[in-house]
Amino acid sequence: MLASANDLTAARQRIAAAYDPAALEAAGTQLMAVLAEHFHNVESRDAKVLNWNEPAAQVREARRLLDEFLLPPREGLGEGSLVASITSRIAALTRETLARGQNLHHPHYVGHQVPAPIPLAGLFDLVGTITNQCMAIYEMGPWATAVEHAVIDAVGERIGFTSGRFAGLVTSGGSLANLTGLLTARNVTLGDAWSAGLSGRNPAPVLVAQADAHYSVTRSAGILGLGTNQIIPAALDQRRRMDPDQLDRTLSDLRARGTPIIAVSAAACATPIGAFDPLADIADVCRRHKVWLHVDAAHGGALVFSQRHRHLLAGIEQADSIVCDAHKMMFVPALCAMLFYKNREHRIATFHQDAPYLFDPTATELRDYDSGIVNLECTKRSAAFGVWGIWSLLGPQIFADLVDVTIDLAQKFHALLEATDDFVPLHEPQCNIVVFRYEPPELRDAPVEKIDAFQLQLRRAVIESGEFYLVQSRLDGRTILRTTMMNPLTTEDDLRGLLDCIRSAARTLL
């Protein structure tokens, strides 16, 4: 059906309004005031951490707003009033959004491994988003590509890689980065797995993974066709770190049986209690057995910035692939996951394809800047702008500060727990993760099932109150409470308040 000219004229008018720079400036300026007020209230504890609402009711409300859009397709609004209408509708939708979200910037947020990011990082992110500097090929995001390369180079050098010999990329999340790194390991290890597939292979190849590995590592075995049954857990020591001697025996056994080993996946740190594997010793073992070493440093990789704590990563530069999420302990908004290869040539082992409409064969010198060749993503966000902007603004010291302050908070919280007789700290924290149980006198002799169930009840009471946000987990078959210091504005007083809040919730429940 051909478009009638009249219809398209009206359509073009509506589009012009949507693309009007004056509307953007007015609405954006108003938005900044709304956001600043929100951060002020939340950071100064003048709000709840989480405004708890049932999900089904939230979905209905989000759908209602969608269906009651502001502007029916009509003309006749003067330009000034159109801009005013857009501005006030955006402010209203933003207030609704802010009132119904999770307030990570509230100092009482001590939840998941997702930070209260530096708000200014969001501004740098916006520049890339609003102008849509996608990559896949250099031309489509030349500066975004350059920024990504600069960040990868600068972080890779801090990791201890040799300049010019390593490579890296930024991708949408640690799970995708782990998958990409392990896919590369699979292809390098098995030779023709990319084209021939895994069907018909015997013996079946395995992945040796830290027993506490993040689920994205174990999922990778399912995705890549190895099968999750082919995961060999690497045994841990008493502090939940991979044991190099036991790893040595595991690899020897596998080699003796002729089993192909895709990789050893170590953790820096693992999620349950934030334990750092002894990477230098593990790297030795892997080198002796000629096995690819992958390090999931999604959470702890940022410790390379800290003089105090970078010893926990000693040896990391010997890994074949490393994942480090800038959107965790570098405190920028999600997502900015970095994947590094020690050997530059491995970056092209991940995929073996080209897309003729993307890559210009006369400009092969540009290939190294066409991210689509090495990245699972085709269209790709300019995800490194946040890190690059903050680093260019405040210098790398800010990343060290954030690591130091949040690990210090975890140590202080652990000391507070130890000083009580109703809280049971479960480990000495190496990182900013602290897990514990609450066992008031009334429950001291209760069956463990009851104590476990009580932790869940407690947590739900606390989070639905909006006073604090923490999470639950399982450790050695027991239910536990878990905090991560992902807001550097949290103070020791806030953490004392958390203990009181839990005690008070317990009294109500008991």
Next chain:
Amino acid sequence: MLASANDLTAARQRIAAAYDPAALEAAGTQLMAVLAEHFHNVESRDAKVLNWNEPAAQVREARRLLDEFLLPPREGLGEGSLVASITSRIAALTRETLARGQNLHHPHYVGHQVPAPIPLAGLFDLVGTITNQCMAIYEMGPWATAVEHAVIDAVGERIGFTSGRFAGLVTSGGSLANLTGLLTARNVTLGDAWSAGLSGRNPAPVLVAQADAHYSVTRSAGILGLGTNQIIPAALDQRRRMDPDQLDRTLSDLRARGTPIIAVSAAACATPIGAFDPLADIADVCRRHKVWLHVDAAHGGALVFSQRHRHLLAGIEQADSIVCDAHKMMFVPALCAMLFYKNREHRIATFHQDAPYLFDPTATELRDYDSGIVNLECTKRSAAFGVWGIWSLLGPQIFADLVDVTIDLAQKFHALLEATDDFVPLHEPQCNIVVFRYEPPELRDAPVEKIDAFQLQLRRAVIESGEFYLVQSRLDGRTILRTTMMNPLTTEDDLRGLLDCIRSAARTLL
């Protein structure tokens, strides 16, 4: 090493400055003025489309800015001057960024399948980014989750799925969405592939893919362990659409040999010329052979909004899985890829794992809102805010407008090409993609290799001039020029200008 109190006091002061809401408001307000000026200049053609710079030089510049950060770790700046310093440094870094990027909002941008997005969508995106409303579990982004569900429900209904019986999710990009859909198909088709892997299977399972399928579809075979050799191309008709009769024969042959078929992957539309497969007929064939039908509608899925064009998607609601990128023809910033399942229960076939520290076993009614269960991503951006915001602001008519105007532009451009005797249009456009060659009289009798090489030289001359941005590709073994109408502000006059620009570049080259 224990932190000394003094060091941490200074660190906390630096952190407080970085998290200061007043700095955010001042810098953000200034940023909006810079952005508005940029959009004004670019949209009114008062700038180059692409400011071409060699990548290595760009990387050096990005690194220089990174290394010359504004604020060494010092105290003593008064609060007012700190805010002023931050504001001016962010404005300067933004100007640098804008001066070195790809200007998709310039009406002379007719390049890749990446849109000049509605700028206002970036504001909604910012709200989620700056407050870091990540998901994985409902609690961490309750409103972001609700917004995603509302968008998935609303788009799914437009696709023609039955309310309450389908499911969907938003993920970081069409490539990841295709991978996820095909992973689900693999697991459903093969039963125990997730845990047992593909090793030892005989005969090896195959993927039947549209011969022009996007590289993310064919890559999926490599990633998922099938092997790219196991891709069976589905034959095309003269207009590059999948031929249902030939598909029927292909599937019959495979079934006769007992070969497991993961899925048929159709395209709506395929990338080379924007051809839409006849989905209703293909769905019939797949149903008869009991094969999973996956439709990669990353580019063309938005045609469900258009009364003029939605007939090209007739039958799409019979597909088992569908990918539709809102960051293509719904004109929001990257990334917002939607993946739909016709049957709700398939959403949990993708992964078969849990992560105890994430999911509360006492709150199983929340599981349907914990995205980590169905999504490859763990930490996940609130990627649906852009679509939700624009829809809530301007209503769904704006998406129809964008589809109608850009397809109309493609048809007009095709007519312009046909009216010349030096341009060779290569297809009748169904979508907003137009491919052609320039063959001036001087080259009419030249060998095809020379004509092909000339297209590449021409394009490079045009894009490095900054006058227009278009791309090159290969079609039937020949090099071609390729445009996609991804900026609704482009006019027929702009397209006439493109022809003149190409002719002028040709004269210089010849």
